[in-house]
Amino acid sequence: xxxxxxxxxxxEIEEVDDGRCPFRPVRxxxxxxxxxxxxxxAAAAGDRIINEHTQDDEEELYVVLRGRARFEVxxxxxxxxxxxxxxxxxxxxxxxxxxxxGTTVLAIGAVAGRAYEPDGMELWAPVATHYQAxxxxxxxxxxxxxxxxxxxxxxxxYNLACxxxxxxxxxxxxxxxxxxxxxxxxxxxxxxxxxxxxPIRGERSFEELLxxxx
Amino acid sequence: xxxxxVAKLEEIEEMGDGRCPWRxxxxxxxxxxxGINSWTARDAGDRLINxxxxEGESGDEELYVVLNGHATFEVxxxxxxxxxxxxxxxxxxxxxxxxxxxxGTTVLAIGAPPGEAYxxxxxxxxxxxxxYYQSGDYDKAIEVxxxxxxxxxxxxxxxFNLACxxxxxxxxxxAIEHLGKAIEGSPRFKDMARSDTDxxxxxxxxxxxxxxx
Numbered sequence: 001x002x003x004x005x006x007x008x009x010x011x012e013i014e015e016v017d018d019g020r021c022p023f024r025p026v027r028x029x030x031x032x033x034x035x036x037x038x039x040x041x042a043a044a045a046g047d048r049i050i051n052e053h054t055q056d057d058e059e060e061l062y063v064v065l066r067g068r069a070r071f072e073v074x075x076x077x078x079x080x081x082x083x084x085x086x087x088x089x090x091x092x093x094x095x096x097x098x099x100x101x102g103t104t105v106l107a108i109g110a111v112a113g114r115a116y117e118p119d120g121m122e123l124w125a126p127v128a129t130h131y132q133a134x135x136x137x138x139x140x141x142x143x144x145x146x147x148x149x150x151x152x153x154x155x156x157x158y159n160l161a162c163x164x165x166x167x168x169x170x171x172x173x174x175x176x177x178x179x180x181x182x183x184x185x186x187x188x189x190x191x192x193x194x195x196x197x198x199p200i201r202g203e204r205s206f207e208e209l210l211x212x213x214x
Numbered sequence: 215x216x217x218x219x220v221a222k223l224e225e226i227e228e229m230g231d232g233r234c235p236w237r238x239x240x241x242x243x244x245x246x247x248x249g250i251n252s253w254t255a256r257d258a259g260d261r262l263i264n265x266x267x268x269e270g271e272s273g274d275e276e277l278y279v280v281l282n283g284h285a286t287f288e289v290x291x292x293x294x295x296x297x298x299x300x301x302x303x304x305x306x307x308x309x310x311x312x313x314x315x316x317x318g319t320t321v322l323a324i325g326a327p328p329g330e331a332y333x334x335x336x337x338x339x340x341x342x343x344x345x346y347y348q349s350g351d352y353d354k355a356i357e358v359x360x361x362x363x364x365x366x367x368x369x370x371x372x373x374f375n376l377a378c379x380x381x382x383x384x385x386x387x388x389a390i391e392h393l394g395k396a397i398e399g400s401p402r403f404k405d406m407a408r409s410d411t412d413x414x415x416x417x418x419x420x421x422x423x424x425x426x427x
Contacts, residue, residue, distance in 0.1 A: 005289045005308055010279075010299045026277075030303040034275040034326035035248045059247040061239075063322065065281065065299075073218045080220070083281075087243040088218040106279065108324055112246035115330050 006030045010039060010065075010104070018125035019132060020051045025122035026106070033118055035110040042067070042098030049105050052095035058109040062086040062096065067103030071096045117184060120153025127159075136167045147176070154184035162196035173197075174205045181209055219243045223252060223281075223320075229341050233264050239322075241338040248326040249274065249334070255283070255314030262321050263287075265311035272335060273402065274325035278302040278312065283319025287312045333400045336369025343375070352383035363392075370399025378412035389413075390421045397425060 013029050015022040024039045026032075036058070040049040049069060050062065062071070064084045071078040071086050073094045080086060080096070088094045096105060110116045123146050130139035140163045147156035157180035164173035177197075180187040191197055192210055200206045226242050228235040237252045239245070249272070253262045262285060268274045278287070280300045287294040287302050289310045296302060296312070304310045306328075312321060326332040339362050346355035356379045363372045374396035380389035393413075396403040407413055407426045416422045 005292075005305065005310070006303045007294055007296070008301045010301060026301060030277065030301060032275060032277060032303055034328040034332075035324065037277060037324065059245060061243065061245060061250065063279075063281075065279075076218075078220055083223045085221045085223060085239060085243065086218060087220075087245060092218055094218070108248060108250065110247035110326055110332060113331050116247075116326060116328075116332075 013039075015041075016122055016125045018121075018128040021047070021049055027118065028120075028122035033116070035108060035116050036118070037106065037108045039065070039104060039106045041102060041104045043101070045098055045100050045103075047098045047103075048095065049098050049103060050094065050096035050107070052093065054093050055090040055109070057090050057111045057114075059090060059112055060088050060094075060107055060109040062088070063106040063108070065104040065106055067098060067100040069096045069103050069105055070099055117155075117186065118153060119155035120150060121155075123150060123153065123156060124159060131159075131163065136163045139163050140167065140169075151179065151183065154180040154187055157183075158187045158190065161191075162194065165197050165200045168199060170200050170203065173200055174203070174209065177206070178209055226252075228254075229338060234261055238338040240334065246332070246334060248324060248332050250322065250324045252281070252320055252322045254320045255317060257317050258314055258319075260314045260319075261311065262314050262319065263310065263312040263323065265309060267307055267309045268325070269307040271406075272325065272333075273306055273327040273330065275306060275328055276304050276310075276323055276325040278304070279322040279324070281320040281322055283317075284315040285312050285319050285321055286315055327402075330402075333371070333402065334369060335371030336366060337371070339366055339369060339372060340375055343379070347375075347379065352379050355379050356383060356385075367395075370396050370403070373399070374403050374406065377407075378410065381413050381416045384415065386416045386419055389416055390419065390425065393422070393425055 008029055013024040016025050021040055026037045026039055042049050064080045064082050066082050069080040071080050073088055074092055078086060127139050127143045143160050147160045150156055157176045161173045161177035188210060221242055226237040229238055234253050239250045239252060255262050280296045280298050282298050285296045287296050289304055290308050294302060343355040343359045359376050363376050373392045377389045377393035393407060404426050
């Protein structure tokens with residue numbers, strides 16, 4: 001973005017629900033491109049506020065802004081009242097639960113030694129529930145206009161290619177994967193091991209896309 | 215790194231460089247992918263964020279998060295009222311500063327350069343030399359910095375600052391050597407060296423010209 005600046009109140013950013021813990025898309029809302037940042041607020045004590053996951057390669061820092069959370073990192077439990085910072089390396093499994101209503105956690109992430117690439121997870125969120133439920137046709141219907149309108153998020157084109165592969169739309173899958181790979185070398189790496197591409201693996205045009213060109 | 219680290223914000227020791235003291239969160243936790251520090255005001259009216267832009271510096275975009283209390287930001291020509299829970303995102307080239315409206319106001323600042331890998335500069339380790347740099351005692355600043363730089367070769371920014379000091383102290387050979395190490399670590403330091411007046415004493419040295427070409 002150019003010369004402006006942007007201001008928001010955290011509580012006024014509308015939550016996005018992808019069928020897991022709803023989050024506030026801080027990065028997307030403010031137009032940040034250099035690192036990822038989102039927040040999660042628990043409706044009630046006991047709510048899970050960070051899904052259990054590892055990261056491919058992002059370092060993540062969690063900042064407890066309000067209330068009290070309990071992190072589970074690897075085998076450990078970490079009591080985390082407001083003001084606690086929990087920094088987790090990419091391959092460490094982590095999740096967190098709210099100990100109080102309204103507990104709010106900010107998560108900041110980026111990859112060490114590599115420029116940050118926003119993935120557009122905020123735009124993927126409404127599609128995710130259909131993908132998870134196996135309703136790929138509906139997922140494609142929702143995602144296609146979004147992905148084509150936002151080529152700055154190559155991950156959306158990548159996900160669209162996955163869905164098209166899964167539904168037997170080979171030509172479209174390869175075309176959208178091509179567009180994604182052109183913008184992000186990372187898409188090429190991901191496609192090599194992604195089971196969503198099993199239906200088109202072995203196709204000549206698919207294999208050609210995976211070859212390193214640079 | 216592997217594993218994880220936990221800290222309580224208020225337990226991270228503050229660092230002072232003669233301006234508003236800050237807590238070096240990134241340094242404390244060993245974060246490599248982005249920068250993050252916090253500032254806490256003693257009194258209402260304290261300046262929390264020094265007036266600056268990141269142009270020609272780290273090139274960072276910066277996000278400020280008001281964790282508690284109440285701040286006023288001045289961004290470009292605007293004043294921004296920023297109570298707890300406010301997010302202020304400032305692109306690289308915009309001038310900004312912030313003041314506390316209440317004692318104890320705490321602001322978190324997160325930064326990284328868009329489209330480039332983040333490189334930790336090592337400001338946290340530079341702080342002990344800053345007063346000598348500011349008072350023009352470059353020899354003393356070099357004496358303080360040299361062992362720190364040697365111990366922390368991962369912070370290429372420290373080589374850059376050491377080279378500045380050596381240039382100013384009339385030690386061109388050392389300055390060229392250390393500027394070379396900084397540029398080896400990150401090409402960003404080429405641009406910074408071109409515009410940094412600390413290098414005026416060696417600017418016409420052909421070795422300097424070759425380094426920043």
